[in-house]
Amino acid sequence: MRIKAWSHRGGAPDRSRFPNLEDFVLTPPARLSAAIEVLADIAERRRPAADALKDWGLAHRFAGSGDRAAIASLVYDALRRRASAAWVMGEDTPRAVLIGMLRLQHGLAAPTIAGLFSGERFAPDPLTDAERRAIAEGSLTDAPAHVAGDVPDWILPSLSHLFGDALLDELRALGRRAPLDIRINTLKRDRETALAGLTHLAPEITPLAPNGLRIPLGEDGRGPALHVEPEFLDGWYEIQDEGSQLAGALSGVRPGETVVDLCAGGGGKTLAIAAMMQNRGRLIATDDDPRRLAPIHDRLRRAGAEAEIRTPRGGRARADVLGDLDGTVDRVVVDAPCTGTGTWRRNPDAKWRLRLGSLSARVADQAEVLDRALRLVRPGGRITYITCSLLREENDAAINGILARADGALTILPAGSVIADHAQGLADSVRLTEHGLQMSPALTGTDGFYVATLERRG
Numbered sequence: 001m002r003i004k005a006w007s008h009r010g011g012a013p014d015r016s017r018f019p020n021l022e023d024f025v026l027t028p029p030a031r032l033s034a035a036i037e038v039l040a041d042i043a044e045r046r047r048p049a050a051d052a053l054k055d056w057g058l059a060h061r062f063a064g065s066g067d068r069a070a071i072a073s074l075v076y077d078a079l080r081r082r083a084s085a086a087w088v089m090g091e092d093t094p095r096a097v098l099i100g101m102l103r104l105q106h107g108l109a110a111p112t113i114a115g116l117f118s119g120e121r122f123a124p125d126p127l128t129d130a131e132r133r134a135i136a137e138g139s140l141t142d143a144p145a146h147v148a149g150d151v152p153d154w155i156l157p158s159l160s161h162l163f164g165d166a167l168l169d170e171l172r173a174l175g176r177r178a179p180l181d182i183r184i185n186t187l188k189r190d191r192e193t194a195l196a197g198l199t200h201l202a203p204e205i206t207p208l209a210p211n212g213l214r215i216p217l218g219e220d221g222r223g224p225a226l227h228v229e230p231e232f233l234d235g236w237y238e239i240q241d242e243g244s245q246l247a248g249a250l251s252g253v254r255p256g257e258t259v260v261d262l263c264a265g266g267g268g269k270t271l272a273i274a275a276m277m278q279n280r281g282r283l284i285a286t287d288d289d290p291r292r293l294a295p296i297h298d299r300l301r302r303a304g305a306e307a308e309i310r311t312p313r314g315g316r317a318r319a320d321v322l323g324d325l326d327g328t329v330d331r332v333v334v335d336a337p338c339t340g341t342g343t344w345r346r347n348p349d350a351k352w353r354l355r356l357g358s359l360s361a362r363v364a365d366q367a368e369v370l371d372r373a374l375r376l377v378r379p380g381g382r383i384t385y386i387t388c389s390l391l392r393e394e395n396d397a398a399i400n401g402i403l404a405r406a407d408g409a410l411t412i413l414p415a416g417s418v419i420a421d422h423a424q425g426l427a428d429s430v431r432l433t434e435h436g437l438q439m440s441p442a443l444t445g446t447d448g449f450y451v452a453t454l455e456r457r458g
């Protein structure tokens with residue numbers, strides 16, 4: 001069903017005559033119809049949720065930002081609970097998944113859902129008898145773990161290996177909405193000053209990261225538009241998950257060092273590292289993909305942060321932009337390309353698009369970047385290997401690979417001592433693995449970052 005009209009007296013308004021557009025918000029049932037339409041588009045065309053939502057917005061320009069945010073929240077919540085909602089409803093159509101999600105994730109009872117699915121005007125069709133029965137009686141008691149935990153079945157063995165008895169609690173936490181965290185840029189403000197200057201956002205101090213603040217979200221799970229806030233534009237802070245902040249802190253970089261950020265992307269870690277270095281020393285940032293590096297220049301400028309950006313040029317035949325640094329670098333930060341399984345709270349559609357083939361491709365990329373880091377690091381220098389993945393294949397197994405290939409040139413620094421030196425807040429809550437540490441939504445309340453530290457023998 002396409003939404004063509006308004007909750008306000010029928011036809012579409014002439015916006016210039018109605019400055020108060022709040023009068024024209026879609027009704028909750030109309031938003032549900034829109035969410036079903038977007039979910040169908042995602043399923044039929046196998047496309048990312050963000051693209052489908054954007055297209056819906058373009059095709060329904062009358063919808064205001066509040067409508068679009070609410071529809072996006074419904075869509076993302078439905079994707080978070082896709083498998084369990086379908087199980088409870090006994091079918092996996094977009095409509096069934098949305099209804100099941102309203103019951104499981106939003107805790108709505110059958111009469112409330114029936115009131116929304118009234119079939120009137122722009123509301124979805126009324127509930128069938130089978131749907132009413134499923135809402136009232138459907139249960140996850142007999143559901144297999146991958147269904148109850150809303151993850152693809154093939155990934156379960158790797159997650160079970162990591163989480164053991166805590167598997168279901170962890171998967172449930174991975175299915176909830178993520179908080180909105182910012183990292184205060186200590187090149188401009190300390191956390192206390194920033195806290196006092198940002199009271200209009202009602203921030204709270206993050207439990208673990210030393211420079212983090214958490215901004216409360218609205219009912220629909222959306223936060224304020226921080227990127228237009230004057231303090232943001234003035235470089236006081238960056239939006240960064242607490243886990244990502246902690247991963248940066250665990251690199252333990254110090255002012256005066258020579259540091260390479262090998263997979264800098266848009267620069268999230270680069271900015272954090274520049275602040276840790278207090279702009280003293282040499283920070284070189286690069287990425288295999290020049291397009292990903294593009295935003296870094298503006299971000300550095302806004303933050304008052306200094307880094308040398310080396311952009312690869314010349315397509316496949318391009319030269320190594322770091323050749324002059326081989327064997328000289330104090331710290332190499334490898335924020336490796338990965339499946340992103342640790343960020344499924346934020347990107348719930350990514351979990352249903354992940355294939356075994358893309359895991360294999362990321363594992364190959366990880367070996368490549370670790371090999372490059374090994375050539376860069378000086379004797380006595382360190383490599384900090386970071387992923388936002390929960391999969392052993394991309395974490396401890398990648399470290400086993402580089403240890404073997406380095407043939408005795410690298411040793412592992414025990415994660416416990418790295419935590420004690422650089423992120424004491426993590427000591428009581430984080431999971432230690434064979435070679436590193438693993439954060440997770442249930443245990444540390446963060447995205448699922450993995451960090452391991454390697455040292456080159458002198």
Ligand SMILES: C[S@@+](CC[C@H](N)C(=O)[O-])C[C@H]1O[C@@H](n2cnc3c(N)ncnc32)[C@H](O)[C@@H]1O
Pocket residue numbers: 262263264265266267268269270286287288289292335336337338365368369
């Ligand atoms: C996890 S993202 C980096 C995120 C970024 N550090 C941040 O904090 O915003 C991983 C990056 O690795 C890059 N990458 C993939 N293969 C690479 C390679 N062989 N060498 C360098 N970078 C690579 C990708 O382009 C991607 O930008």
